[in-house]
Amino acid sequence: MFCYKILLVLVASLIVQSRSDTPIEDLLLEEYHDYNALKKLLETFHRSFSNISKLSSIGKSVQNRDLLVFQITDEINRIEPGEPSVKLIANTHGDEAVGREMLINLIYHLLTNYGKDEKITHLINSTNIFIIPSANPDGFEKIKRKKFSCNLNAGLNSNNIDIELNFPDILDANVTSDTLFEGREAETASLMNWILGNKFVLSGNLRQSVLSKLNLNKDNNLFDHLGSQFMTTRPTTNETISCSGVRLNNTSGSMQEFNYFFSHTFEVNLNLVCCKYPQAEKIKTEWQNSRQALINFISQVHMGIKGFVTDFSDSSFLNERAIYGTPIENAVINVALLDHNVTTNVYGDYWRLLLPGTYKVTAWANGFKSEAKLVDVVENQVTVLNFTLKRENQEIPQPTSPPIWCIIITMSWKC
Structure with missing residues (x-):
């Protein structure tokens, strides 16, 4: 043949x-x-x-x-x-x-x-x-x-x-x-x-x-x-x-x-x-x-908003992307006035396709308080929008910088 x-x-x-x-x-x-x-x-x-x-x-x-x-x-x-x-x-x-x-x-x-x-x-x-x-x-x-x-x-x-x-x-x-x-x-x-x-x-x-x-x-x-x-x-x-x-x-x-x-x-x-x-x-x-x-x-997948949703009770970095907190899987991302939510992956990352405009975006998860932000979405690019959620009845600890020698020697915050 x-x-x-x-x-x-x-x-x-x-x-x-x-x-x-x-x-x-x-x-x-x-x-x-x-x-x-x-x-x-x-x-x-x-x-x-x-x-x-x-x-x-x-x-x-x-x-x-x-x-x-x-x-x-x-x-x-x-x-x-x-x-x-x-x-x-x-x-x-x-x-x-x-x-x-x-x-x-x-x-x-x-x-x-x-x-x-x-x-x-x-x-x-x-x-x-x-x-x-x-x-x-x-x-x-x-x-x-x-x-x-x-x-x-x-x-x-x-x-x-x-x-x-x-x-x-x-x-x-x-x-x-x-x-x-x-x-x-x-x-x-x-x-x-x-x-x-x-x-x-x-x-x-x-x-x-x-x-x-x-x-x-x-x-x-x-x-x-x-x-x-x-x-x-x-x-x-x-x-x-x-x-x-x-x-x-x-x-x-x-x-x-x-x-x-x-x-x-x-x-x-x-x-x-x-x-x-x-x-x-x-x-x-x-x-x-x-x-x-x-x-x-x-x-076209590279349009709208993307980001990570993390738990700020842990002040360690998620990964090399320098995002604080451990990832929250299945956190909900809601865009006001739209009926379709998306959820985060196992690494806490999400994507939501959106046309250019200004949106109110809210993230929430079981056991956490919700967090809302305004974001401007522009044409032909994706806007990064990260969320760090506070656990219910818990204050968010402020991250502290490691000693300068730690950064120089390890090139990371993990020391």
Whole structure:
């Protein structure tokens, strides 16, 4: 198969560093990749760039195929407190095949331009990027030998269930923590576990149809902004206009809704070409249209506010970032007049995406008094806003500076 010829060229180019008359990126765009080819490609990418990548599986499909996730960041073997996580997902509908090819090429593009392209290098150094090229591998395997078509209507998984709408419905009174996973498909349950186990800040779901857009009240403008950062970077055509941002009412139980209400993730449907399964030669054009738009979307995670919430009863430093106190996990960050809170990670760090403006932000946690601050959020950058919470019925001790010899000898406060 041609897919395996691609693999041989990749191995020769990436590992042996030989030259090819045809750029590898062009070869990747010549054909759709089935599950086996996708898995081998990702394994090859990881072996060649193991210093900034990790390949893992978040679970199995109904037909026992791995739901593969490719992680890219500069410190791949450790968690960097204060660094936001972004995820991109495609092919939740098996017949929406272009998205999986876009994410395969995005992975390769990010890896091979690290250390060469300034923007990509900065993005990888400051962001934890997770990419799932196919959330419904069984669905794609069903349609891969079908005739190319813009309207296959064959996006379901092997149990004929729409994964996209198989998530818990927040309006269903029967949904509790004990019943959250009842009736979920294997793919859905794996995605839910993954989303709940990782506090993602921003998410993009690559789609190829007229899109739904949730009515998220006071965060609507933020979602519109995030979507526009993707759409306005793409060339404007009649097709992209017809597919962008049509509001539908029937979104209960959707993956986007689950991300927003059950975790603190802002997920945006990113619309590609309307045609779901076009001729393979269309892939290259769509990649040219989407490459910069995808990179621009990922960079939107660096907006709004970020910081640490710590316990000031301990006057030691948190880490090399020189923040007083031990971290408080699951502290709540509330922005006045907005309905959507976020919570801190195990290291006490948080991110809250916000549009430019002045906000009153309050942090609180069980056993601590709340603390409120005013903050000005400016365009195209993130504002640092840290909180040190006082325990109930306890005075905050004033930190004391260590002797000057301690700083000189140890270059730290820990002596």
